[in-house]
Amino acid sequence: MTSLSAYNQLLNHVKQTSALGQIAGVLSWDQEVMMPPNGASMRAEQMGALAVVSHAHQTDPRIGDWLDQIDEASLSNLEKSNTRLVRRSYQRSIKIPASLSEELARTTSHAQSIWAKARAANSYADFAPNLSKIVDLKRQEAKCLADSGANLYDALLNDFEPGMTTSVLQPLLENMRPRLTALREKIAESNHAQPTLTGPFDTDAQMKLARSFADVVGYNWDSGRLDLSVHPFSSGTGNDSRITTRVGADDPLDCLYSTLHELGHALYEQGLPQDVALEPICSYVSMGVHESQSRLWENKIGRSRAFCTWLWPRINEAFGAGTVTSADELYRIINRVETGFIRTESDEVHYNLHVLLRFELERDLISGSLEVADLETEWNRRFKRDFGISVPDAAHGALQDVHWSAGMFGYFPTYSLGNIYAAQLNDTLRKAAPDLDEEIAAGKTETALHWLRENIHQKGSLVEPDTLIEQVVGQKISAEPLLNYLEDKYSELFAL
Amino acid sequence: MTSLSAYNQLLNHVKQTSALGQIAGVLSWDQEVMMPPNGASMRAEQMGALAVVSHAHQTDPRIGDWLDQIDEASLSNLEKSNTRLVRRSYQRSIKIPASLSEELARTTSHAQSIWAKARAANSYADFAPNLSKIVDLKRQEAKCLADSGANLYDALLNDFEPGMTTSVLQPLLENMRPRLTALREKIAESNHAQPTLTGPFDTDAQMKLARSFADVVGYNWDSGRLDLSVHPFSSGTGNDSRITTRVGADDPLDCLYSTLHELGHALYEQGLPQDVALEPICSYVSMGVHESQSRLWENKIGRSRAFCTWLWPRINEAFGAGTVTSADELYRIINRVETGFIRTESDEVHYNLHVLLRFELERDLISGSLEVADLETEWNRRFKRDFGISVPDAAHGALQDVHWSAGMFGYFPTYSLGNIYAAQLNDTLRKAAPDLDEEIAAGKTETALHWLRENIHQKGSLVEPDTLIEQVVGQKISAEPLLNYLEDKYSELFAL
Numbered sequence: 006m007t008s009l010s011a012y013n014q015l016l017n018h019v020k021q022t023s024a025l026g027q028i029a030g031v032l033s034w035d036q037e038v039m040m041p042p043n044g045a046s047m048r049a050e051q052m053g054a055l056a057v058v059s060h061a062h063q064t065d066p067r068i069g070d071w072l073d074q075i076d077e078a079s080l081s082n083l084e085k086s087n088t089r090l091v092r093r094s095y096q097r098s099i100k101i102p103a104s105l106s107e108e109l110a111r112t113t114s115h116a117q118s119i120w121a122k123a124r125a126a127n128s129y130a131d132f133a134p135n136l137s138k139i140v141d142l143k144r145q146e147a148k149c150l151a152d153s154g155a156n157l158y159d160a161l162l163n164d165f166e167p168g169m170t171t172s173v174l175q176p177l178l179e180n181m182r183p184r185l186t187a188l189r190e191k192i193a194e195s196n197h198a199q200p201t202l203t204g205p206f207d208t209d210a211q212m213k214l215a216r217s218f219a220d221v222v223g224y225n226w227d228s229g230r231l232d233l234s235v236h237p238f239s240s241g242t243g244n245d246s247r248i249t250t251r252v253g254a255d256d257p258l259d260c261l262y263s264t265l266h267e268l269g270h271a272l273y274e275q276g277l278p279q280d281v282a283l284e285p286i287c288s289y290v291s292m293g294v295h296e297s298q299s300r301l302w303e304n305k306i307g308r309s310r311a312f313c314t315w316l317w318p319r320i321n322e323a324f325g326a327g328t329v330t331s332a333d334e335l336y337r338i339i340n341r342v343e344t345g346f347i348r349t350e351s352d353e354v355h356y357n358l359h360v361l362l363r364f365e366l367e368r369d370l371i372s373g374s375l376e377v378a379d380l381e382t383e384w385n386r387r388f389k390r391d392f393g394i395s396v397p398d399a400a401h402g403a404l405q406d407v408h409w410s411a412g413m414f415g416y417f418p419t420y421s422l423g424n425i426y427a428a429q430l431n432d433t434l435r436k437a438a439p440d441l442d443e444e445i446a447a448g449k450t451e452t453a454l455h456w457l458r459e460n461i462h463q464k465g466s467l468v469e470p471d472t473l474i475e476q477v478v479g480q481k482i483s484a485e486p487l488l489n490y491l492e493d494k495y496s497e498l499f500a501l
Numbered sequence: 502m503t504s505l506s507a508y509n510q511l512l513n514h515v516k517q518t519s520a521l522g523q524i525a526g527v528l529s530w531d532q533e534v535m536m537p538p539n540g541a542s543m544r545a546e547q548m549g550a551l552a553v554v555s556h557a558h559q560t561d562p563r564i565g566d567w568l569d570q571i572d573e574a575s576l577s578n579l580e581k582s583n584t585r586l587v588r589r590s591y592q593r594s595i596k597i598p599a600s601l602s603e604e605l606a607r608t609t610s611h612a613q614s615i616w617a618k619a620r621a622a623n624s625y626a627d628f629a630p631n632l633s634k635i636v637d638l639k640r641q642e643a644k645c646l647a648d649s650g651a652n653l654y655d656a657l658l659n660d661f662e663p664g665m666t667t668s669v670l671q672p673l674l675e676n677m678r679p680r681l682t683a684l685r686e687k688i689a690e691s692n693h694a695q696p697t698l699t700g701p702f703d704t705d706a707q708m709k710l711a712r713s714f715a716d717v718v719g720y721n722w723d724s725g726r727l728d729l730s731v732h733p734f735s736s737g738t739g740n741d742s743r744i745t746t747r748v749g750a751d752d753p754l755d756c757l758y759s760t761l762h763e764l765g766h767a768l769y770e771q772g773l774p775q776d777v778a779l780e781p782i783c784s785y786v787s788m789g790v791h792e793s794q795s796r797l798w799e800n801k802i803g804r805s806r807a808f809c810t811w812l813w814p815r816i817n818e819a820f821g822a823g824t825v826t827s828a829d830e831l832y833r834i835i836n837r838v839e840t841g842f843i844r845t846e847s848d849e850v851h852y853n854l855h856v857l858l859r860f861e862l863e864r865d866l867i868s869g870s871l872e873v874a875d876l877e878t879e880w881n882r883r884f885k886r887d888f889g890i891s892v893p894d895a896a897h898g899a900l901q902d903v904h905w906s907a908g909m910f911g912y913f914p915t916y917s918l919g920n921i922y923a924a925q926l927n928d929t930l931r932k933a934a935p936d937l938d939e940e941i942a943a944g945k946t947e948t949a950l951h952w953l954r955e956n957i958h959q960k961g962s963l964v965e966p967d968t969l970i971e972q973v974v975g976q977k978i979s980a981e982p983l984l985n986y987l988e989d990k991y992s993e994l995f996a997l
Contacts, residue, residue, distance in 0.1 A: 024550035027543065028524065035527055039535065043724040044741030047523065050779060054520035058554040228539040245540030283546060 011074035019091050020283040025059045034240040038232045049114035056110030063098040086467045090285035100149045109142050113412040120410035129381040129399040137377040140370050143414050158371045161415035165292040168469050174418055177484060178361050184488050189354050192342045197499045199341045200334050205254040210323040215250055215264040222268050223454045225275055236407050237263040239270035243282055246274040262303055269302035270295055276462025291470035296423020297430055304353055305431040310336050311442035340498055344392050346401035358391050363417040371414055428487035429478045507570035515587050516779040521555045530736040534728045545610040552606030559594040582963045586781035596645045605638050609908040616906035625877040625895040633873040636866050639910050654867045657911035661788040664965050670914055673980060674857050680984050685850050688838045693995045695837045696830050701750040706819040711746055711760040718764050719950045721771055732903050733759040735766035739778055742770040761803045765795035772958025787966035792919020793926055800849055801927040806832050807938035836994055840888050842897035854887050859913040867910060924983035925974040
């Protein structure tokens with residue numbers, strides 16, 4: 006076989022693998038958004054069967070043969086990137102036995118409905134047996150993946166942030182704690198009055214306004230859709246990039262800013278280079294970079310004074326004249342700071358402290374220094390230490406997030422990496438587009454989207470995430486821009 | 502390996518195959534109901550990839566080994582049925598090359614959106630190249646399946662109606678033609694006044710009433726859902742059995758009776774024995790029997806005088822007092838007879854003539870005696886001959902049905918088999934439940950559902966379709982009950 010023929014056969018095969026992965030995404034979306042309640046156990050069987058055949062496909066020994074037969078020197082840069090990505094995922098795949106892969110898929114599919122019921126019943130004990138099973142399976146998985154003696158948690162982290170290690174991540178996140186805590190305490194001590202919104206707010210009007218957010222940011226409705234789910238998420242890629250949100254009569258901002266967050270994710274997916282659809286390079290480069298896109302739209306653009314100029318009259322139009330008295334009041338409302346229990350409801354100041362808590366807990370669960378039986382107690386103890394308030398119940402504590410029920414260990418830190426990258430990207434974008442705020446105030450975001458398309462979206466997975474960020478912002482990963490942004494913004498807001 | 506061990510491994514494997522088949526069902530449902538328009542080409546890739554891995558799974562040579570190692574004498578009747586069904590589908594699967602299976606899946610997935618556009622543009626020529634490709638692939642498939650010298654069309658027919666042959670089907674259907682034509686002509690000559698509904702009809706009220714139909718027949722909402730699609734269909738099985746309908750402001754009956762039709766299908770799927778979920782016996786026995794369930798609910802129950810007693814006040818409640826003046830008027834409205842072009846809008850008298858047309862055309866396409874290029878002309882010629890009126894355009898002719906774009910050749914005759922079985926089953930049910938009409942008039946259908954659950958649904962695929970029908974009704978397949986039912990009902994209605 007020639008090198009070219011080997012490359013083409015390999016590419017055809019991995020495009021099928023991508024398509025199978027997309028199918029799993031459609032099934033998960035359906036499960037969260039459309040599936041009737043009694044369908045859960047059959048869906049778990051479907052996910053299990055798909056995992057079996059996907060695993061067989063991903064570990065097909067012909068992949069190794071094709072990789073051996075490819076003469077890398079003869080490849081274009083684009084082909085080299087594809088080959089590098091296939092080699093990495095193939096080497097990962099052949100380390101996991103099919104039985105473990107299948108058991109993980111079935112267990113986590115099943116566990117998500119158990120988790121939802123346990124959260125509704127506010128009972129950690131109802132979920133703990135399933136979580137134990139999942140942690141055990143994830144430890145097994147990490148042992149299969151990690152080189153002998155290597156950090157188990159890094160093996161899981163690398164599924165979401167290729168190349169990232171605990172040795173880089175731990176100091177990066179830990180070093181944010183003193184400045185974030187100091188900022189939080191200064192804000193609390195300022196006793197600054199914070200305006201709020203008083204409901205109820207029509208839920209249809211919320212959805213209508215959420216849809217107009219999608220129009221403003223340039224979301225392509227012919228390549229996506231917006232639905233309701235318990236936990237907002239984005240799903241799919243390219244020409245089928247869907248998002249979900251949720252509505253509650255007492256708080257329209259949860260719906261609106263969840264939507265804007267998921268739109269940021271979906272814009273990234275819609276902007277991936279569709280001329281190489283299904284190829285490994287036509288994929289987001291890391292979850293951290295993915296999260297940087299959602300956070301840039303949600304916070305750096307959506308929570309700016311400029312965006313409030315656009316949004317203020319539309320809030321009053323949606324929910325009644327006088328709902329908010331000025332753009333400045335709106336800016337203060339959407340940037341309220343309050344110590345709370347729920348990560349997804351958290352303000353920018355507290356958010357990374359929530360992530361730190363989860364990162365350290367899951368790191369300890371995987372290393373074995375923390376047992377599932379002790380997780381709720383330990384969550385509550387550390388939360389009190391970091392946030393100064395006591396968790397009242399499991400739904401406001403260890404049961405609040407879907408991630409662990411889905412087996413997503415190593416995912417949480419990418420939220421903070423996203424915030425860090427977003428601040429670095431935002432600084433660079435603002436230099437490239439000095440009139441951006443004026444445009445945003447007029448509901449125009451083409452400049453921002455075009456810049457992101459060109460610098461991030463269209464790059465797909467051509468280079469590694471740290472390289473991509475460094476190429477765009479001209480510096481290595483650093484929390485300084487994020488901390489400076491937070492200190493500047495909130496010092497002004499709270500007259501610190 | 503012991504026989505028991507071989508059986509258990511086989512069963513585990515084929516349950517995964519079933520789960521993969523269900524996944525294809527979820528993807529198709531999503532494609533018709535939820536998918537954004539630009540998602541079509543990526544969905545085709547997904548269906549193609551799933552077909553590849555499903556085909557590999559279905560043709561795994563271990564299946565042959567396991568079948569060889571099973572000592573049938575040691576199996577229970579239930580296990581014997583499972584083994585018989587696996588043997589049949591395995592023998593079918595290994596005859597089809599993976600490349601053909603994949604090409605069929607990709608081509609038909611793609612063709613469905615082409616067909617929809619061609620129908621909207623009313624241009625048969627826009628669809629003909631795709632249909633040619635599909636017919637060619639289906640001929641190839643039939644050649645792989647049929648024994649040397651055997652009828653190619655029978656091979657495709659058997660995918661939908663196991664054991665049925667053209668030699669049985671052709672006279673069964675053909676012999677209906679003179680009595681149906683005579684009835685149709687007598688009705689036309691009677692010049693009997695036929696009442697109609699005058700719109701517009703609120704579409705939300707239509708959906709609400711459609712949902713109450715589901716409540717009346719005992720549809721389990723926790724195991725299903727109702728959505729909108731271009732062409733109503735049912736999808737899924739067991740605890741996730743979904744249906745779709747459509748609404749139009751000028752005709753609420755299309756929505757209501759399409760819903761009732763699909764409910765009949767979904768009740769069958771929800772009633773399959775869930776203690777053996779995913780096993781081969783936990784499947785509908787044939788499409789003809791499936792259609793008998795939809796037709797029994799739609800026509801034998803839903804278009805009865807008794808059902809009109811229940812429905813009449815609810816029509817007026819939904820669409821305004823005086824919409825219909827009496828239950829008798831409603832009975833005449835829902836049983837109007839009119840020669841039309843569209844199969845899915847056809848009355849009971851004309852319906853089987855529509856099926857005969859399609860059956861003979863597709864039989865001729867597969868045998869090669871008719872070419873795709875000539876299909877529209879031939880459709881129009883034969884339609885004029887059978888119905889006495891001229892097809893005005895492709896949307897009212899050869900482009901009206903989705904089936905051929907989905908590669909479903911051999912499916913159409915099962916509609917008439919369904920009508921034939923439904924009449925045989927209805928005669929037997931009415932003898933077993935003499936008070937049924939009184940119950941139906943009060944919106945109670947538990948007796949009918951219980952009887953169908955016990956005699957049809959719970960039987961799954963334990964025995965062959967012809968055996969099942971004969972066991973329940975005590976006679977072989979016969980069109981007499983259907984023809985008698987139609988002649989009795991419409992002679993009374995039109996005072997013939």
